[in-house]
Amino acid sequence: MSIESLLVPLGIALFAIPAIDLFRELFQPGGRGGIGHLVARIVWRVLRAPARRSPLIASLTGPIILLLTLAAWLGLSVLGWALMLTPAMNGSAFVGHEAGGAFVDALYLSLVTISTLGFGDVVPDADWARLIVPLEALFGLGVAAGSISWLFNVQTVLSHRSTLATRIAMLEAAEGGTPDTLPIEQLDRSEALVMDLASHLASVHADLVHVPISYWFKTGEDRHSLPEQLAWLVHLADRCTVARDPIVRLHGGVLRRQLDGTLRDVAHEFLHLPRDTPSGEVLAAWRRDHSIAGA
Incomplete structure (x- = not known):
């Protein structure tokens, strides 16, 4: 079994982590996402002592945890989608530039798609990939609205x-x-x-x-x-x-x-x-x- 054949299931698994976590945190009453909990514990361990001495740091602790949690959700999602799209990038169409590495191009496509920028300069050639790319854009809109x-x-x-x-x-x-x-x-x-x-x-x-x-x-x-x-x-x-x-x-x-x-x-x-x-x-x-x- 080639490494490339493992990228799609690995990407699905990686994307599922923030997707489930986001659903539990935002849409499940009483739910508590594991990513947010982990981020909160790490940030509080780092900032606990200085926060007790500085009102400014204390007031920033919550916003920092919130922003890092959002960044973790988006980062894992982008990486998961990039892994899923990598096998479909070798035969992709590129507008205005030469093709780069398959993963780099997939990562770029994932970033512009989840942010709903949709430049359109990178288009995967595989039919299944073109069908799932809009789903990532919808997910990005959902994350923005939920946030x-x-x-x-x-x-x-x-x-x-x-x-x-x-x-x-x-x-x-x-x-x-x-x-x-x-x-x-x-x-x-x-x-x-x-x-x-x-x-x-x-x-x-x-x-x-x-x-x-x-x-x-x-x-x-x-x-x-x-x-x-x-x-x-x-x-x-x-x-x-x-x-x-x-x-x-x-x-x-x-x-x-x-x-x-x-x-x-x-x-x-x-x-x-x-x-x-x-x-x-x-x-x-x-x-x-x-x-x-x-x-």
């Missing part, structure tokens, strides 16, 4: 997270640093406050599950940082769970369970801690992971 949607999703998630953190910070400032003065024994007021906070936290939790890359986007201001503000929410939930009114205790229990669920997933998915790690330890680790010296 834009992904970016908007990330921005929406960050807005939700920052809004909740800012709201908690405002409550903390209004109540002198602790929730002890909140009138939680008054059902009409405690219900609206505690249940609304639990609902917003549930939304942020779902955002982290559905758009995990958002975890790596950090803020240099404590009032916008959710892990910096959650301690106040834990205090509020604990106080509600020991209130005299059973409805207030119920609401406090709902908030407490939502806090525990969020922290369990953060521990397992991002901090690589056991799910049964105490919530206080998880919150402390999360705060350290997002901390910036002097912030």
Whole structure:
């Protein structure tokens, strides 16, 4: 069996990796692509220490992970398509220049096709190759559209997270640093406050599950940082769970369970801690992971 006969199946396998990963990341609810996860871990290992000292580096960590993930998807896709097209390039038609090496020409054709530039100066001679080249262009359009949607999703998630953190910070400032003065024994007021906070936290939790890359986007201001503000929410939930009114205790229990669920997933998915790690330890680790010296 010749090496050339292996190029097409090898190219298909190589293309399938980013295609499946992209589908899981962008279109499967709760899906998490392996490429993005690997890129995030590598980038965070490299930038973790400098990010804690520099707000600028911390703010760039998430965008760098996002861009490198997109680059990995596109790079593997281009290489996979180039390998598939290489056997069909020996008899290709070339406009305005001499034919180069088969793989180089296939790589060039793959690049201009996936970017939808379509110069048309290189045309494979094989019928099957001419049929699949438009499929690569369609895939390139899909990646572009999906990437834009992904970016908007990330921005929406960050807005939700920052809004909740800012709201908690405002409550903390209004109540002198602790929730002890909140009138939680008054059902009409405690219900609206505690249940609304639990609902917003549930939304942020779902955002982290559905758009995990958002975890790596950090803020240099404590009032916008959710892990910096959650301690106040834990205090509020604990106080509600020991209130005299059973409805207030119920609401406090709902908030407490939502806090525990969020922290369990953060521990397992991002901090690589056991799910049964105490919530206080998880919150402390999360705060350290997002901390910036002097912030």
